[in-house]
Amino acid sequence: MSRFLCALILLSSFCVFIGTASASTLYLNTPSGILFSFDTETGKRDEVSSSRRTMSDSAYLNGNLYGADYRSIYSVAEDGSSSVISSGFDDGISSLTAYRGSLYAASQTTRNIYSIDPETGLVSTVGSSEWGIHGDLAFDSSGNLYGTVSKAGENNSYLARYDLATGASSLLGDIGFRKVDGLTFVDGKLVGVTENGYVLDIDTASGAGIKLAESGCRTWGVAGSAPTPIPAAVWLMGSGLMAVGWIKKKFV
DSSP states (O other): OHHHHHHHHHHHHHHHHHHOOOOOOOOHHOTTEEEEEETTTTEEEEEEEOOOOOOEEEETTTEEEEEBBBBBEEEOOOSOOEEEEEEOOOTEEEEEEEEEEEEEETTTTTEEEEOOOOTTEEEEEEEEEEEEEEEEEEEEESOOEEEEEEEEEEOOOEEEETTTTTEEEEEEEEEEEEOEEEEEETTTEEEEEEOOOEEEOOOOOTTTEEEEEEESSSOOOEHHHHHHHHHHHHHHHHHHHHHHHHHHHHHH
């Protein structure tokens, strides 16, 4: 095998490593509005942002952080300041997520699921739940919406799936843990986080959860994964192309 080919394979492996290293990082919000990054592999936790207000859940959309405080949805700036984009939810918004340019929220009071335009604040009812909504919402890559719910007389959280086309909901199963307040998809797998910081791998067919790690912080929601900054991505691509050119010149 030529030295050029060996070097190119090494470079490709390096790029793949960079691309997958952040997949284990979750962004967790506390009730007081502090957002932490948590690496499920190393256990490292770092403060990322603080909105200085109640945060019942959080979500990233187009590089911007949003939060909910039961009665309103707000955006969070880099300095931690916040601005309300939609309000009047009757003290019930406990779930927040984002998908294809819109925010989605669920109310534990009305059991309705709403879409929110982040630019105008316009709210539309897109679905409902037959069970008590108390946790989080998460879309998979195909647009299927999942959420954590509660049943009367039961202590554990249950996993539900919502069909926004018909407005119907279906109960998938008992997660096996209490107060699963955070949900997000990582590499196609559903990850949940309990209020006491347990990180779970959740089966989307049965709803069963398996404990993976402990974050060590009280968690009321998961914002998902922070987007990769565009300048860094462009720099990495340009550096990779420059490196390939250098390798060809050096070894060919």
